Amino acid sequence: MYYRCTACQQTWYYPIDRCVFCHQPVTRVTPEKFTIRALTEVQIPSREHQKVPYTVLLLEDEHGQTHTRKTFQSYRVGETIEDTTAAASQRTVIATKIRYSLDEAADRLFRLMGPLSIENKSKIAILSSCTDSDPALLVLLVDHLLKNGAQTDNITIGERFADDKAITKAKKILAGHPLLSELELVNFSDEAHETIPFRRSLFDIPKRLIGSDLLITLTPLALQTAKENALISSHLAGVFPGQRGSNLQKIAELPFDNPILPKLLCLIDARVAAISDDQDNDRTQRTQLLFLGRDFKAMDKCMCKLFDVPEHTLLANSQYQLAGEEFDVIQSPV
Structure with missing residues (x-):
């Protein structure tokens, strides 16, 4: 570009x-x-x-x-x-590196992903705490959704906030950006849930997600060298009430097409990769990378391989294909 x-x-x-x-x-x-x-x-x-x-x-x-x-x-x-649309497969993980600006890189990332098939009435939920993600990236994401047919009234941003202090901080961040201030902030901890059986498991799903046509996860890259990693899987598991560990097990067993989760789009902000060891010492690397994909398990597998950290055993059978304008360069980002 x-x-x-x-x-x-x-x-x-x-x-x-x-x-x-x-x-x-x-x-x-x-x-x-x-x-x-x-x-x-x-x-x-x-x-x-x-x-x-x-x-x-x-x-x-x-x-x-x-x-x-x-x-x-x-x-x-x-x-x-x-350079054409890269996301031919559901397991494709698109990678791009920021050259001059976040705006330019995000535009390239979404272009390679291809059309989202959004309609005026499409209900979209963005899973983000707003406090651990760069608001500028959130603004670009929302702007892209609006340009592709989404309506402001149909976009919500939410997370399972730990307390009122976290909610207040998130509201302050959204209020500081005109585009984000128009969106509804949802605390999934306060949302009514509905129990849906699937295979051998029961899923308590926030009703807000049941009515969504698209769920977008915005996740900063944070990995550990001494523990098993499942970045987006853990993020999704945290939305459901109950024990995160048991939810992670159930989430990881879901096939790509399932009645539990809406259609997914997963965005990982890896511009600064936070990697901690067994002593909880954080090591940060400026990679200037963004990743986008539709299959959360493929995304998790890709992150573990690229950043050389242990993957969760639940990802053993997952596969991914790395793509993008510079996919063959991004072999070992750290």
Whole structure:
């Protein structure tokens, strides 16, 4: 993606609102087809590029603009690369790295995911405490939903808040952003529940979720090196009343299509990865990564593999496919 002046046709690779030469508006250009004009194989590691060999491609898009891209795959000069919708499989995990701005990266992530099939009356629940996630990412998510047909009155943000203090803090965060201040904040601890049997388990589900057409989880990346990890699975299990451990077991046994959870979209904010050891010492890594997918177990499996932490035994049979504009580069983000 780059930005082009509507008048003088000057271009920029970083976000800009108006042309610095003629002060006219600029438009986003999203190329989808690239031709490899040259390539260089790098054999010597450097800072942030420890894994070698890799190749740097010089690309020309369908508009004649040139780009560079790092890759671990083998290509030849003259070959064509296409960036199209990546989420062909329910197990696909889309990854993207922030280059210049969160806005630009989020736009690329949603574009690669493909259409969400949202209607005016679609009920959407966003699972986020608002306090442990960046409000800017939440704003971009809501803005994307509205641009795709959702209505403000049909979007709620919720979590099982521990106490009134947490709710007050969340309300303050939402009130600080005009777009978020219009949304309803829900405490799932106070919501009425309905018991639904599925297979051999009983699920106490907040009625608000039963009536939702889409459930979006917004989860910051926090993993542990000394314990089994199931990031989004645990996040979902926390919505249901009762013991989180037993809920996790039941959630993990759900097939992709099930009558318990609405259609899912899982967004992981991994810009700063928090990884703690057995002494609860946190190690943070700035990866500048965002991940998006539809299958929460595939997402959990992917995070454990990429960040080299133990996965929960419940994820043993889960599979994932990593995709995105730079999916072959994101082999070992930390």
